[in-house]
Amino acid sequence: MFGINQGAVFADIRIRHAKEISELSLDGYAIGGLAVGETHEEMYAILDETVPYLPEEKPTYLMGVGTPVNIIEAVDRGVDLFDCVYPSRNGRHGHAYTAYGRMNLLNKRYEKDSRPLEEGCGCPACRRYSRAYIHHLFKAKEMLGMRLLVLHNLYFYNHLMQEIRDAIEAGQFSTWKRNKILALSGNLVYSKRDE
Numbered sequence: 511m512f513g514i515n516q517g518a519v520f521a522d523i524r525i526r527h528a529k530e531i532s533e534l535s536l537d538g539y540a541i542g543g544l545a546v547g548e549t550h551e552e553m554y555a556i557l558d559e560t561v562p563y564l565p566e567e568k569p570t571y572l573m574g575v576g577t578p579v580n581i582i583e584a585v586d587r588g589v590d591l592f593d594c595v596y597p598s599r600n601g602r603h604g605h606a607y608t609a610y611g612r613m614n615l616l617n618k619r620y621e622k623d624s625r626p627l628e629e630g631c632g633c634p635a636c637r638r639y640s641r642a643y644i645h646h647l648f649k650a651k652e653m654l655g656m657r658l659l660v661l662h663n664l665y666f667y668n669h670l671m672q673e674i675r676d677a678i679e680a681g682q683f684s685t686w687k688r689n690k691i692l693a694l695s696g697n698l699v700y701s702k703r704d705e
């Protein structure tokens with residue numbers, strides 16, 4: 511049973527509530543009511559204010575978050591657990607997450623692209639299928655296209671969490687974070703030109 515911190519973007523309410531639920535000996539603590547329309551900066555500010563008042567030895571769970579960058583920023587502020595529809599919903603809409611941003615497989619540029627979604631990815635989609643084939647599946651409205659992108663995106667997110675754990679254990683999270691966010695936010699290869 512987790513205690514769920516509430517208080518919208520009001521730090522005083524968040525902190526008071528965090529203190530109250532921390533007195534109950536619960537299995538973990540969640541931060542709810544964020545990622546509901548406030549800016550990312552507001553969300554990070556509330557995490558900065560609130561997480562220090564939750565028990566450090568218990569898991570901290572940020573509900574409904576988020577993009578890869580949101581997750582990295584939240585981990586930096588002490589969050590351990592996440593849940594989010596992005597990998598599956600964006601996959602169903604033709605979007606694949608990669609280390610260099612998102613790509614839109616509906617784009618015509620992938621029509622004859624024989625490469626996997628992401629070079630070196632070990633997911634079932636990348637091991638067996640090309641961008642061109644997945645593009646074709648989406649154009650043909652074949653269910654398999656959605657399934658392959660969801661598989662890839664879930665693999666991407668799981669791999670991201672593994673990378674985060676490895677970086678923390680190696681004592682190199684700050685450096686890893688800086689490089690990772692630069693790459694993810696650059697969208698140099700795919701996303702900006704696709705959308």
Ligand SMILES: [Zn+2]
Pocket residue numbers: 627628631632633634635636637662665
């Ligand atoms: Zn993949």
